[in-house]
Amino acid sequence: MSVQHLADTYLQSGQIDNLPDNHFIDGTFVAGSSGEKMESFDPARAEAFGSFALGSASDMDKAIAAAEKAAASWRKVAPSERCRILNNAARVLRENADQLSVLEVVDSGKTLAEAQGDVAGSARLFEYYAGAADKLDGRSVNLGTANTAFTVREPVGVTGHIIPWNYPTSTFARGVAPALAAGCSVVAKPAETTPYTALVMAGLLTEAGVPEGLVNVVTGLGSEVGAQMAKDPRIKQLTFTGSVNTGVNVMQMAAPNVTRLTLELGGKSPLVAFEDADPEAVADGAYWAIFSNSGQICSAGSRLVVHKSIRDDVIDLLVQKAKALKVGHGLKNPDMGAVNSEVHLGRIKAHVDAAKARGRDILTGGNITTDPETGLGWFFEPTIIADLPLDDPAVQEEIFGPVLAVQVFDTEDDAIRLANGTEFGLIGSVYTRDVGRAMRVSQALDCGQVSVNDYWAGGIELPFGGNGKSGYGREKGWEGLDAYTKVKSITISNAS
Known part of the structure; x- marks a missing residue:
């Protein structure tokens, strides 16, 4: 068959x-x-x-x-x-x-x-x-x-x-x-x-x-x-x-x-986008990094660490992509499938509700939803939370769902500090046209894998694993x- x-x-x-x-x-x-x-x-x-x-x-x-x-x-x-x-x-x-x-x-x-x-x-x-x-x-x-x-x-x-x-x-x-x-x-x-x-x-x-x-x-x-x-x-x-x-x-x-x-x-992996990066490429990379498998990936790009000069362009594109994303039963091959269990759906909701209670800016999503065709299932809207400080729980804690935390930086040193600013160290990604910067930042990131200009680059032939609380x-x-x-x-x- x-x-x-x-x-x-x-x-x-x-x-x-x-x-x-x-x-x-x-x-x-x-x-x-x-x-x-x-x-x-x-x-x-x-x-x-x-x-x-x-x-x-x-x-x-x-x-x-x-x-x-x-x-x-x-x-x-x-x-x-x-x-x-x-x-x-x-x-x-x-x-x-x-x-x-x-x-x-x-x-x-x-x-x-x-x-x-x-x-x-x-x-x-x-x-x-x-x-x-x-x-x-x-x-x-x-x-x-x-x-x-x-x-x-x-x-x-x-x-x-x-x-x-x-x-x-x-x-x-x-x-x-x-x-x-x-x-x-x-x-x-x-x-x-x-x-x-x-x-x-x-x-x-x-x-x-x-x-x-x-x-x-x-x-x-x-x-x-x-x-x-x-x-x-x-x-x-x-x-x-x-x-x-x-x-x-x-x-x-x-x-x-x-x-x-x-x-x-666990992981709380950063996608770091510098001022010379293509905003469209960054938005596309961040989209797949966090919304693949409904964000239920240890190595998901759950943090977008973006330079202030391209922040607005990237976020506008990314919000458009997130709002256009279609959820549904996986066998109908939608853009994003369901959350694995009702218990885990509740955990994701609790994280986002707590961010709302702290007054954080939810740019899109933020709610439980269902399959639009049947009204059934355990789904969560693709969610983007804007401009978070390093100590915010949405930055520090693994949500393990389709929830992206955005952090904004000014200098290369600041970007590295933010990227390394959690207890996790699974993977990281760097978006830049500057090869020297790509090498400097890749070496400075405290994690097991780094990709450049393609969040999911790599494969079976490469070792995979983390540092710190990523194991x-x-x-x-x-x-x-x-x-x-x-x-x-x-x-x-x-x-x-």
Whole structure:
């Protein structure tokens, strides 16, 4: 079936056929030990469309045991064979891209175009790390003629992955693909509001030749199965993407076992526009930086730091673009989709209501809305708050919605001070025609990634991660393999 047929079928029936409703453990779908279920909601309709297993500590224990057994065999598989299997996984994901894309839209609320991009990127992740599987070499170390010394990179073992609800498909892939390439096994816990693509992808990976037990998915509450994963000493590497507060809790739970951690947490990323930048390009960049995926992106450009001389031109253009933006059900491919849950919609509203109460200037938006065709769903208007001081909560706190905070500067030093003026340090972007300035400011920004004149420039081949309260460790790129390998040095005496 084509993606359009799948979309139309769901929009007419409100149902998706063959939804997995159990955990995926040791190569098969397994009922949860409690027998209890949770509902998953279509955010654009605010209606449940499926149910899935409410996991328990017992379910997580079974998954980790299966992963531990599988890891012992997988680490012995020739790297070239791991390469072949992961390339096949990429092919199978592409063959099932339409199904995964529609499921991603209905489960998360994003637009079909965004979901299709996520699925394509997920397949590319498996392809990229397939190419790395047989190139994880150590190095020869020159200790002189008395000894021969070299290093090897070994898999860490069982890896745990706590997946967020904003990018359930691509975040699953960006952790699972390098883990498998490195010779590790996986236990994944998807967010309780977006469980389905992880379950479907686990089944597809097994179909593609990934051995049973290597990829396991346990659904349920983070406070139950997620916490159980974080505490388990058999988990040798824990990769978490989510909020700062939850990340701190994960760190504390993993600390007694000295578990290795990769944390990708919050962000309050700046788009810095200098006086020589093209106002149209700045407005377009800021538009996509904050309104993509309804602003529910850790790396969203949630702050526009703009020079006073172009402030009015940029803001006029940006307000026009925001007012023209159309929201609606993601399967109808609007400009912007729904907010993932009613709870999160309330959080966004509370942030904006607080800004209103402080007397801040809301240039456009600022309210909860619905799908204009149906009157249903969890949507928030694209919102721009003008000319905020550095200490304003709308500048300092991650809203994680389609809400842009505008800050105005005069000098280059002032721009850098404002850009670095939060506890976060995930990404930043610089808009200028001056190459020297672009280099100076890029080096001065305290964050993990910088783009110039294109907010979303970059890709799978580049490392991604943050500084400060945005977390630590890097995913994607060659550096994404570091979390899943450990280095051992071996020295041999040449004495007779």
